Amino acid sequence: MSTTSNSEAQSGPAHRIWRFWLIFLALCVSLFLTALDLASVGTALPSIVYDLNGTDSFVWVSSAYTLACTAVLPTSGQLADLFGRRAVLLVAILLFCAGSAVAGAAGSMAMLIAGRTVQGVGSGAIQVLVAIVIADLIPLKDRGFFQALTGAGVIDSRCADLNLPLCGIAFGIVFLFLRLRKPPVQSYVASVKSMDWIGNVIIIGSATSCIIALTWAGVSFPWSSAQVLAPLIVGIAGLALALLYDAFVAPFPVIPVAIIKNRTSIAGYVGSFFHYLVLNSVVFYLPAYFQSSKLAPPLLSGLYLLPTALCISPSATLQGIIVSRTGKYRLIVSPRIKHSIAGRHRSWAAMLVGMGLMTLLDADSPIAVTIPIQIIAGVGFGLVYATIFTVMAPLEPVHNASALSFLLFVRTLSSAWAIPISATILQNALRTRLPAAFLATIPAGHDLAYSAIPAIPALPEPLQREVRDAFAASFRLVWRVMLGLCGVGLLSVALQDHVPLHTKMDERWGLEEETHAEVGAARSEGEMCDKEGLQDLPNSTNADA
Known part of the structure; x- marks a missing residue:
């Protein structure tokens, strides 16, 4: 059965049902957990380093967070497909909350860095899940407005005192309102077996190697030193190996070849x-x-x-x-x-x-x-x-x-x-x-x-x-x-x-228990949107719009 449909292609904010707006609120609150970080840590770090006597390891307060956040991103997408969006997002919020608690109670730099690492895992997964759920609910042609609302900022969050109450609010709203359809669930054993374990290990190890090298470069060791070049080369080679493994070997790749074989998509990544x-x-x-x-x-x-x-x-x-x-x-x-x-x-x-x-x-x-x-x-x-x-x-x-x-x-x-x-x-x-x-x-x-x-x-x-x-x-x-x-x-x-923005949706995911009236209205909106899109298309698909 096709995995795409126009049945949920609601064309504009005014036509979206109340459950959609509750879910969108849940996503915004979740993302807000990662919306204070850069400014907070920049202001608080000098005092924290002084109090914890961490002048020799302060750089890892930021690097550990970045490392964990980066490494978990591809894995989070595959987990969301196998175990469902809601479950993975709730676990991510709990991890972020646990990391915030550890960081806030830290009495040493080691404890602070450990808390920041757990925070990074939760933050990375939250960012991915919010983007995925928005994509599940909103066709690409209509996604710009909502993407801008949730993704336009440049500030993220590391202020532990604020994070704990926000985590509780975010968890409660997501638990109550994020109700989505999902494909027929296979057993947990089958889901675990479907994970691209080798690909994930290579990606996590490679990302870790790269970020360690970048953390040391120019601060602890010169760029030309073996301590920097060796992990950097290993990390870059590992990322290339992960792409090759997922393209030719992995039965359930964490990075499907389809997302990196299209020239336009590759240009977007670059x-x-x-x-x-x-x-x-x-x-x-x-x-x-x-x-x-x-x-x-x-x-x-x-x-x-x-x-x-x-x-x-x-x-x-x-x-x-x-x-x-x-x-x-x-x-x-x-x-x-x-x-x-x-x-x-x-x-x-x-x-x-x-x-x-x-x-x-x-x-x-x-x-x-x-x-x-x-x-x-x-x-x-x-x-x-x-x-x-x-x-x-x-x-x-x-x-x-x-x-x-x-x-x-x-x-x-x-x-x-x-x-x-x-x-x-x-x-x-x-x-x-x-x-x-x-x-x-x-x-x-x-x-x-x-x-x-x-x-x-x-x-x-x-x-x-x-x-x-x-x-x-x-x-x-x-x-x-x-x-x-x-x-x-x-x-x-x-x-x-130029590839026209489609109104197709992944029919495996969407609002849970939609009524026939809601589905019919959405289908009409989607069909009308498709007709308008076809009228706007140029004679050549490669022509500029």
Whole structure:
């Protein structure tokens, strides 16, 4: 029997039944658990490290979370297919809650890192399950608006004191309202046997190896050292081996070959990788530019970042609304405008222009000048979230879980690469640009940038000016590298064909116990949506919309 159907293709928010909105509320509350993280840990970490005497292991507070979150992403998609969305999401919330409790009660760095690891497992699974359930309930053509509501932010959550009550609320709402149909359930023994254990072990081990290497690189060991290169090479080779194993050997692959054999989907994965790499580098290091070159205190440097942060969510929401209204994601990703290269790829073009302008910033650039630059870059960052449609449009809905979990895996792995790459560029540039007298005051083995920044305001002139200029020049080099990576992301668009957004749904999943009236209304909406979509199609499926 076909695994796709139009019977649930409800065309707009106004036509959705009350049970849908309760489920969507459950998803939003679950995702909110992972919506405070980056800001919370950045503010609290210095105090935590001081209280727990963890200056030699503080980096693992973040890395353990990222490692666990990344490693569990592909596995979560397969678990959701085998054991059901609701059960896996509830377990994920419990794991996140347990990790938050351990982290909040930590009396040592080892206990804190252990709690962060469990939190990471829960967070990764929550993110995957929310994306999968949205895909189960909403056809791709209508998904932009809802995807924007749940996925436009750039802040995630690590504040243990808030997480515990939120976990209880999220668990209760999901338990009460997340009632979905599911395929005929096989026995637990059969489900366990259906897991791609070898593929999962290879992926988890490879991701762990990569992130350990990236955590050590430029901080504990040089990039050229065996301690960094060996695990990095093993990790990358392992990920390639996992793809080959799942393509040719695994009977029930965690990464089905169907989701990585289509050129357009591959281009979407590549674009997402570079999008998240550049985005995370800018969000992490732009405040450091303000603190070092503009002498802004930490709180004020965070406020100076607001033009970027405040533009990402609205522009991502806008792209979701436009995609939902038109069904044509290439209007966002790469519309063709005659005689205009930039016009063909306006979202990536905005990123390119924004990053290009950042390469001009120096120690004398007024803060007012940075605002429009950040707005341009932030709009580009938000619009490029439309790469999710590039990935999903060519795929059958039966692959929703695998494709979405792999997409989140790519994004999270990219985020793990962002900071070490930028940190290495910055460290090497500062070593050659900072005055020798100032370099001599920084203890060996410490992060050069973050050890130096607190001391800059107290430096006498002209040494302070020399240090500020050195930092500004070093950040310009970071922005130039990010500009080049934006160019690679732009080139990925050239590999994409325009595939119309479908209204098909995976009929194995959906709202539990729909009435005949609800199904009939949804079917009518879906058929009407399909007719409208056919009228909008160009003569050639490869033509731009």
